[in-house]
Amino acid sequence: MEIVPQLILNSIIAGSIYALIALGFNFVYGATKFFNLAHGVMAAIGGYAVFYFAKTLGLNLYFAVILGVALAGIVGYGLDKFIYLPLRKRKASNMVLLVASLGAMTALQAVIAILFTSRFKTISQNIGTQKLFEVLGGVITQTQLIIILVTALILAGLVFLLYKTLFGKAVRAISDDEEVAQIVGINTNKIIGYVFFIGSALAGLAGILVGFDTGIEPTMGLGLLLKGVIASVIGGVGNIYGGVLGAFLLGFVENFGIWKISGEWKDAIAFTLLIVFLIFRPRGIMNK
Amino acid sequence: MKILETKNLMKRFNGVRAIDRLSIGIEKGQITGIVGPNGSGKTTLINLLSGVLEIDGGEVIIDGIEKFTRVLPHQVSSYGITRTFQNVRLFEQMTVLDNILVVVTERNVFGSIFEKNIEHHHKISEEVLQKVGLWEKRNQLAVNLSYGQRKLLEIARTLAMKTEIYLFDEPFAGLFPEMRKIVASIIRELKQKNKTVILVEHDIGLIRELCDQIFVMDEGKLLAEGEPEAVLKKRSVIEAYLGE
Amino acid sequence: MNKLTKWVIGIIVVIAVVITGYFVSQNSSKVSTEQIKIGVVAPMSGNLAFLGEGIRDAMLLAQQDLGNTQYTYELIFEDDQLDSKITASAVNKLLGVNKVDAIVSFGSGPGNVVAPIAEQNNVVHLGIASDPNVAKGEFNFIHWTPPAEENKVFVEELQRRGIKKLGVFESNQQGAAAVMADLKEKLKETDIEIVTDQVFNVGEKDFRSIISKAKNSGAEIYLLMAFSPEVEVLGKQIKEAGINTPLTSIEAFELSEQVDLFEGEWYVNAASPTGDFTTKFEAKTNENPTLGAANAYDIFNLIVAATEAFKGSTKPTPNQIANELTTIKDFNGVLGNLSVDEDGIVISKAAIRMIKDGKPVDIDN
Numbered sequence A: 001m002e003i004v005p006q007l008i009l010n011s012i013i014a015g016s017i018y019a020l021i022a023l024g025f026n027f028v029y030g031a032t033k034f035f036n037l038a039h040g041v042m043a044a045i046g047g048y049a050v051f052y053f054a055k056t057l058g059l060n061l062y063f064a065v066i067l068g069v070a071l072a073g074i075v076g077y078g079l080d081k082f083i084y085l086p087l088r089k090r091k092a093s094n095m096v097l098l099v100a101s102l103g104a105m106t107a108l109q110a111v112i113a114i115l116f117t118s119r120f121k122t123i124s125q126n127i128g129t130q131k132l133f134e135v136l137g138g139v140i141t142q143t144q145l146i147i148i149l150v151t152a153l154i155l156a157g158l159v160f161l162l163y164k165t166l167f168g169k170a171v172r173a174i175s176d177d178e179e180v181a182q183i184v185g186i187n188t189n190k191i192i193g194y195v196f197f198i199g200s201a202l203a204g205l206a207g208i209l210v211g212f213d214t215g216i217e218p219t220m221g222l223g224l225l226l227k228g229v230i231a232s233v234i235g236g237v238g239n240i241y242g243g244v245l246g247a248f249l250l251g252f253v254e255n256f257g258i259w260k261i262s263g264e265w266k267d268a269i270a271f272t273l274l275i276v277f278l279i280f281r282p283r284g285i286m287n288k
Numbered sequence B: 001m002k003i004l005e006t007k008n009l010m011k012r013f014n015g016v017r018a019i020d021r022l023s024i025g026i027e028k029g030q031i032t033g034i035v036g037p038n039g040s041g042k043t044t045l046i047n048l049l050s051g052v053l054e055i056d057g058g059e060v061i062i063d064g065i066e067k068f069t070r071v072l073p074h075q076v077s078s079y080g081i082t083r084t085f086q087n088v089r090l091f092e093q094m095t096v097l098d099n100i101l102v103v104v105t106e107r108n109v110f111g112s113i114f115e116k117n118i119e120h121h122h123k124i125s126e127e128v129l130q131k132v133g134l135w136e137k138r139n140q141l142a143v144n145l146s147y148g149q150r151k152l153l154e155i156a157r158t159l160a161m162k163t164e165i166y167l168f169d170e171p172f173a174g175l176f177p178e179m180r181k182i183v184a185s186i187i188r189e190l191k192q193k194n195k196t197v198i199l200v201e202h203d204i205g206l207i208r209e210l211c212d213q214i215f216v217m218d219e220g221k222l223l224a225e226g227e228p229e230a231v232l233k234k235r236s237v238i239e240a241y242l243g244e
Numbered sequence C: 001m002n003k004l005t006k007w008v009i010g011i012i013v014v015i016a017v018v019i020t021g022y023f024v025s026q027n028s029s030k031v032s033t034e035q036i037k038i039g040v041v042a043p044m045s046g047n048l049a050f051l052g053e054g055i056r057d058a059m060l061l062a063q064q065d066l067g068n069t070q071y072t073y074e075l076i077f078e079d080d081q082l083d084s085k086i087t088a089s090a091v092n093k094l095l096g097v098n099k100v101d102a103i104v105s106f107g108s109g110p111g112n113v114v115a116p117i118a119e120q121n122n123v124v125h126l127g128i129a130s131d132p133n134v135a136k137g138e139f140n141f142i143h144w145t146p147p148a149e150e151n152k153v154f155v156e157e158l159q160r161r162g163i164k165k166l167g168v169f170e171s172n173q174q175g176a177a178a179v180m181a182d183l184k185e186k187l188k189e190t191d192i193e194i195v196t197d198q199v200f201n202v203g204e205k206d207f208r209s210i211i212s213k214a215k216n217s218g219a220e221i222y223l224l225m226a227f228s229p230e231v232e233v234l235g236k237q238i239k240e241a242g243i244n245t246p247l248t249s250i251e252a253f254e255l256s257e258q259v260d261l262f263e264g265e266w267y268v269n270a271a272s273p274t275g276d277f278t279t280k281f282e283a284k285t286n287e288n289p290t291l292g293a294a295n296a297y298d299i300f301n302l303i304v305a306a307t308e309a310f311k312g313s314t315k316p317t318p319n320q321i322a323n324e325l326t327t328i329k330d331f332n333g334v335l336g337n338l339s340v341d342e343d344g345i346v347i348s349k350a351a352i353r354m355i356k357d358g359k360p361v362d363i364d365n
Helices: A003-032 A039-056 A061-089 A094-116 A142-164 A166-176 A178-183 A188-213 A220-235 A240-257 A263-280 B042-049 B073-079 B096-104 B109-113 B118-131 B147-161 B177-192 B204-210 B228-233 B235-242 C003-034 C049-065 C084-098 C108-121 C147-160 C174-188 C208-215 C230-240 C275-285 C293-309 C318-326
Strands: A132-135 A138-141 B002-013 B016-022 B025-027 B031-035 B057-062 B066-068 B081-083 B165-169 B196-200 B213-218 B221-226 C035-042 C072-079 C102-106 C124-128 C140-143 C165-171 C193-200 C221-225 C266-269 C331-333 C336-340 C345-347 C351-356 C359-362
Touching: A003 A039, A003 A138, A003 A142, A003 A166, A003 A188, A003 A220, A003 A240, A003 C208, A039 A061, A039 A094, A039 A188, A039 A220, A061 A094, A061 A188, A094 A220, A132 A142, A138 A142, A142 A166, A142 A188, A142 A240, A166 A178, A166 A188, A166 B096, A178 A188, A178 B073, A188 A220, A220 A240, A220 A263, A240 A263, A240 C208, A263 C193, B002 B042, B002 B196, B016 B042, B016 B221, B025 B196, B031 B042, B031 B177, B031 B204, B042 B081, B042 B165, B042 B196, B073 B081, B081 B147, B096 B118, B096 B147, B118 B147, B147 B165, B147 B177, B177 B196, B177 B204, B204 B228, B213 B228, B213 B235, B221 B228, B221 B235, B228 B235, C035 C049, C035 C084, C035 C293, C049 C072, C049 C102, C049 C275, C049 C293, C072 C084, C072 C293, C084 C102, C084 C108, C102 C108, C102 C293, C108 C124, C108 C140, C108 C174, C124 C293, C124 C318, C140 C293, C147 C174, C147 C266, C147 C351, C165 C174, C165 C208, C174 C221, C193 C208, C208 C230, C221 C230, C275 C293, C293 C318, C293 C331, C293 C336
Parallel strands: B031 B196, B031 B213, B081 B165, B165 B196, C035 C072, C035 C102, C102 C124, C124 C140, C140 C345, C165 C193, C165 C221
Antiparallel strands: A132 A138, B002 B016, B002 B025, B002 B057, B057 B066, B213 B221, C266 C351, C331 C336, C336 C345, C351 C359
């Protein structure tokens, strides 16, 4: 039974990573009702940016992280401005936007692979020799602790942004009814652009943290996005709290699910959970 | 001077002319009514003027200067126009207060993140919400309000925008008498402040009571115009209504 | 122009075409009687590109080192990213377009794809792969210290160190599975117990929970049967779980880029290349020979040896090359003394190594 505390910790760690992805994803989806598949590749962009700035150029690590997050945000903003917005202006259907985002993801992944090779890389400075903390009967590394803290902070920050600032009110208004938001004079396109920046920056941050914890490869975004999407569907797509709830639920189900059966079933369990929700409660736990 | 004019305005839906070469002129500072049987194009006209639908032909002229053939929804307010909807459209998952606040805020995004002038915004919000009697309910979600309260909130929202031209699409429909009184007094107050009100209504009594001018529409065309009493007596108008 | 002129021109054109055709066919058949084409499929891009490049460099080195031979040997390289799906189309191209006489493949997955194609198309195939299935058939061979060999050495080492409890983390991947099945069989005949056996999928990056499951099993050493990038992440997360139990592997450590993770750990590897080869390889590439590079070098020379040994007036067919290969005994390869057995397996001896100062070194036992 002493395995349980560690399993709980593992679930929280996994849940935090999924939550970070889901937060950015839901932030964008809430405002645009658009499934941005390219969200995943922003994580890779963040991770590789830090790799380049910190390891290749030798810049200060914190500075590299800030640059990485900003770069991811800028790329996301650019995608909106140059691809999604023109399509939206032409009243493109969500299907078209989805395909466009898929194209963007594939192209960006390919560029990363060309620039950096497909080899799995680490961006942490010390491999396997991190400080360990003993928490409630389990063990956790410094990076993992940071991941959990960062996720909590980002959640608090986003909630504050959305509910306590006027920018956040505008975002919620757009999310509620974009047309009425426009009629009352909100420059929806501009605000959506900023939403993409923030959401993509969050994905970049997630990619950086995952890079520190395990490592980076050009296709890392897809796997992360998938888990983020599953978390969002379970918790309620477009709902900030829902994404986080779904993420932790997924983390727990995955890690406790393989307690008594082989680890090979982990992905199957995640997908089973997704299908169960799609069939019985597609709107997710938190959506009405 | 006409604050708003349309010249040969056209709108087609699948070949059917919903608005057919409509040319009208709205006087500034007056309450103008748009009446007509169901399907005559009243709401379509409002939709065209507020950018919700695209204009197929003709033009709209504001203040004798600005001509537009197609106005985008977010530009509407910059032209000094605001509107309500026949089926009330609010930001359902936001509070009553937020529904107003989001309208009065700066358009500058960064300013809005740091909430400059927050007192000023709250003052305006309180003012309009008091006017419609919703200040006490300011922290309730819009979706939880009663039908009448929702209509009042929508009107309060237009007031908060402090524009020149107000398009109200059946603001009295489904309201209890007390609420009707409130709406009527708001409209009169707007006129007092020299604002322009365009009112789509079915209730002839209210039309007579409030409007300085009315336009009667039938099948997308202008049937009659003029002062309410005179127009409503016209045979053609009566026939149009009876024929429906 | 008049009729006669037209006829004359026409005949000249026909003669010109026939003569050209004759010379062209002479040239191409001239090439084909003297040249042996060897097609090589290996990962030239992707995560394991460094392995494919090592193989390529080794074979080019062998080609360079070749002295006088009766025939000439051409190498054609195709990238398959170690992905069996891509291997199939790469092989078809080599057969259809380049018309190769022999194919060299890398990895058990790709090897199993090439084997039946080679058999059907009468082309010799040598796989740098551990799965004996790849060697099935007359035309197929593998040059890799067989799992049976490696496991034998591994079990001996476990017994020598007095280890009684073994913990296993295995990837459900073709190459790993074959080795594990054989190992489990061998362990049955000893008093060594597998106290925990955790299986995971390729592509998994979060091993924390299966590590938790294994933690209190009492294992004295953990066997990591996985390849890059899983093996590095696994190794890292085991250490992060506060587990200081020794780690070992069969071949995986050398496949990893982060060998310092396994500093001080002993493991079993396929036969080591001679110092001579290592020096030559380093001179050419500035790198240590990667996994499989020495095998590739040997394979080139085995093909040459078999082809040159053939007694006949024309170039040997792939069938004849294959037959010659099976007769090779006590061949002096860079992986030591090589003999080809009746199953088409080139037998070489497994080695025990350790990571010291970030580099693999042989341990003498």
